[in-house]
Structure formats: structure tokens, C-alpha cells
Amino acid sequence: MAILILAEHDNASLKLDTAKVVACGQAIGGDIDVLVVGHNCDGVASEAQQLTGVRNVLLADSASYANHLAENISELVLGVASDYEHVLAPASSFGKDVLPRVAALLDVSQLSEVVEVVSSDTFVRPIYAGSVLATVQSLDDKKVMTVRSSAFDAVATDGNAERVPLAQDMAAQSEFVEQSLTESERPELGSASVVVSGGRALGNSENFGILEQLADKLGGAVGASRAAVDAGFVPNDLQVGQTGKIVAPDLYIAVGISGAIQHLAGMKDSKVIVAINKDPEAPIFQIADYGLEADLFEAVPELLAKL
Template sequence: MVLRRLKSTLVIAEHDNASLKSITLNAIGAANKIGHEVTCLVIGSNCSKAADQLTKVEGVKKVLVADNAAFEGFLPERLTPLILASHKQFNFTHIIAGASAFGKGLLPRVAAKLDVSPVSDVIGIKDEETFTRTIYAGNAVMTLKVTDAIKVLSVRGTSFEAAKVGGGSGALEKAADGEYKNDLSSFVKQELAKSDRPELTSAKTVISGGRGMKNGDNFKLLYELADLLGAGVGASRAAVDAGFVSNDLQVGQTGKIVAPELYIAVGISGAIQHLAGMKDSKTIVAINKDPEAPIFAVADLGLVADLFKAVPEMTEKVKAMKS
């Protein structure tokens, strides 16, 4: 009789120690499509709350926990050895994380150590070794078959349904030890911008401004409307490069990928790099004074108008509706 080892997928959880990031649930949703047993790895400092949340997620069989002060800041140089040690212990066939800044910084290191080719920004899973991803800034879709024994994937959160929280019964287990201490990097501090507005990647409504805003002060027009709608505020790369707003607001191929119920593009021409980050939005509204702007090609509703007149008018109408 020949015994076969159960195929298993490892999802690397992204969290802030206290709670899971939404993209983790999307990554678990992607892992469930592969059809293997799903194990999640939580690495952090005082991360027991995030680990407990994962045990309740549907489809998660086991939750490995590595809780140590050395993991503060989630440095990829320290997380990678833990992931490798966990793989050595359980022999995972797939290692998955979200295609966020966290995943993009971590998975290439893991793949290099495993001597395999990572597959980035996966948008579809056909079977356990066939995947789809966008290329040429989203203008084409590639289907590829991965023959490596271990598949290392980063998945686009907006392309996969989030796994449901509640009803799960994953078992907690201490992760394998690894030589995670190194002299390559050290965590000093982080400064987080605080805002009452929702995070871009999880907001149901997003209002983004482009070069047409002319300067950073004019973004106040968008902030006022966003606050009335409970929306997140984003920006095109052109607006970020011009110094209008900080780069954490950037939406696009080199920024954040969003797919809200409503996306309002204000003064954005519609470069393909920006479209790659928002074209999966359910409803797209574009406001631009140039009727030939490429953004209108993907917009469900388009308004050819001066944004400095149109946005204040919209704001007043929303105020009137709320009063």
C-alpha cells in the first residue's frame, strides 16, 4: 500500500496583530479554489487576536502561530525563514499571499529561497497548476501552467471572493522555529497616517483626483464630498508625482488595486496604469472637461464639465439630500 501525503496550501496572513487585513480573506478564498487543505500562518508580535479570528474563517483547517517581539514591523527578512521552516515541516504544494505591498515584498524572497518562479498578481485559478494574471498594465490576460513542485502565488484581492468569517473551526498550532534573527535589517519605527475615511482597498465608494485638480489644496473639494458619502479618497500617479497628495493614496498598477461599488474619477485622463487599478469597480463615474479623455472609454457614466464647478454642485446636492 502506497501512502500519499495530503496536499496542502499555505496562506500567509496579513494583519496588524489585532485584526486581519481584508486581503487575507480574499487570499483564503483563492486558496479554497485550489481544492487542497488550507493552513494559515500568522507571524507577528502579540498577534493572538488575529490568529483567533483566523480559526473562525471557513475553509481554514489549521492556523500556525509565530508570536515573537522580533517580528515587530513584519520585516520580510525575518518572516521568510519562518515560512521556509513551516514549509519544511508540512511540505506545502502552494504558498499564497495577497498582492499587496506586504505580499510583494515577501513572496519573491520565499520563492528565491525555494528556487522556484513566483507568479504575481494572479486573477484566476483554473486548477492546481494553471493560473491567469494580467500583463501589459491589464491590457492582456496570460494563462500559464506552473510546473514547479511548489507554487508561490500572490493573488489580487479584488479578483477573489473573500472567505466567510464565522462557522470555521481551524485548530491553533505553534509554528516551527526558524533562524529569523539577522543583521540585514532592523525595525526602527513606523508612522501611520490617521484618517476617519475608510481604507481605499476596502471602501465601497472611492473618489480619486488626478492632475486636473491642479494642486493639493483643491483636493479639499474631494475630501468634503467623500466625507458626505463615507468614501475613501484616492489619486492618480500623476497627482502623486506632482506632490498634490501622499503616495499612500495612489490607485493604479504601481499603487493600490481597488474594486468598490462606486468609483468617481475626477480630473483623471485615464492612463492604462491607472485603469489597471480600478477598472474592476462595479460602477465608474468620470468627470473631465476633455471629451476625448480615455477614462470615458471605461466609465459607466461620464460628465464632460469643469470639475471645479461640477464637484461643488454634487456636494451641495448630496447635502440637500441628507438634510
């Protein structure tokens, strides 16, 4: 049995999520190959070669893949998928963009947000905003799966996989126009070990400044609830929850967040959860390891003063 894992990267470095998806591949069992698709991404391939348990790193380096357009990458994956029983990718915006196209081209059903491997054809995935875990079996010859990386620990980096260049240079199916990115010196939200999130109780975007100070003190990332994003306090790429990013940091600090089920679905796997809220009935306290019933505009500045 062979497994193909689609690497996520920015053409310069490999995303940590890929190492976690490799751990999922090890749980399935079989030979694991990692597919690196991009442009001028030799360094990414070298990082992938170091992942423990990886047999081969397939490298497709071409200008047509520079911007990781799903239409182009899915055609490439289809060209090599015949050698594999499983095709995996992180359940990130990248994986969610590419793999549904791959599944459609292969005429199979996709398994989304896998959090546990039962056997090579049976997996556990959350439904109903994470309140229920469903065990599902796939009878398709090829299993196309996105993996919730927060459910797996990254593999070590003491491997020495072989590199296999791919000659395929598919004709472009779509053309890149432009992208708008939010630049930040803070860690990426999805991989940060500390996340400080704020809710609608912050009141406005200016008040998120105190959370940014706290995150900077702790070396962490800033997140937000959907309510805060919908209110326009922060950009939507900071949203944590079922319709945002799934995070599982070592420390998650929820400030002024009530704890709606869609938000809990995105952070409940955090190692330690600290909640600050003046409402003693807030649902967030039910899953918090530590809870502080206090006004956030008093508690957070006091916490900053102590750090």
C-alpha cells in the same frame, strides 16, 4: 494537496485581503492553513480561525516578528513550507515584500498578481498594465503566488479552524528602525467600498479638499492618479494604478482623471465607475458606467450640495 496562506494584519486585526486569498485557495482545492506571524496577535489568530474553509491557523507570536520584516518572516515560511504545495499571500506591499524572498529561498519562480485559477498548476495573471491576461502554468513542485485580492470575493466567517502554535523563533535577519505612517479616519484605500480619486486637473493639494469632503459624505476613501502624486498634490500611498494600489470598490468616482492605461489597470474592476471630466475625448469615459462632461470645480460642489 495543502495550501499555506500568509495572513496580512497589523497585530490587532486581520486584513480583509486575507479572506479573499483564502477564496483563491479554495479555487485551487486542498487543505488550507493560514500562517499568522506577528507579536501580541492572539486576536488576529482568532479572526483567522473563523475564516470558512481554513483547516489550521499556524501562529508564530514573537517580538522578532512585531514589525513584519520580510527577511525574518521569509525564514519562518521556509521552515514550514515543506508541508505545502502552494504558498500564497495578497499582492499587497506586504506580500510583494515577503514572497519573492520565499521563492528565492525555495529556488522556484514566483507567480505574481494571480486573478483566476484554472487548475492547481495553471493560473491567469495580467500583463502589459492589465491590457492582456496571460494563462501560465507552473511546473515547480511548490507554487509561490501573490494573489490580486480584488479579483476574489472574501470567504465567510463561520469557520472553526484549529490553532497550532509554532515554536520556531528565528534569529533576526534584519532590524526595525522606524516607520512613518499617514494617519486617517477614512477607510483604507485598498478595502474601501467607495473611492473618490482625483487627477492633475485638481491643480494643487488644496483643491483635493473638495474630494475629501465628497469622500467623507459617501463614507469612502480618497485616491489619486500617478500624475497627481508626481505633482506633489497628495502622498504616494494614495496612488491608484499599476504602480500604486489595485482597488475594486462598489463605487469609483474619477474626478479630473484622463484615464491613462496605468491608472485604468488599478481600478477597472470597480463595480460602478463614475467619471467627471470636461474633456469629452478622455479615455476614462470608455470604461465609465456613468460619465459627466463638466468642469469638476462646478460639478463636485453641486454634487456636495445635493448630498
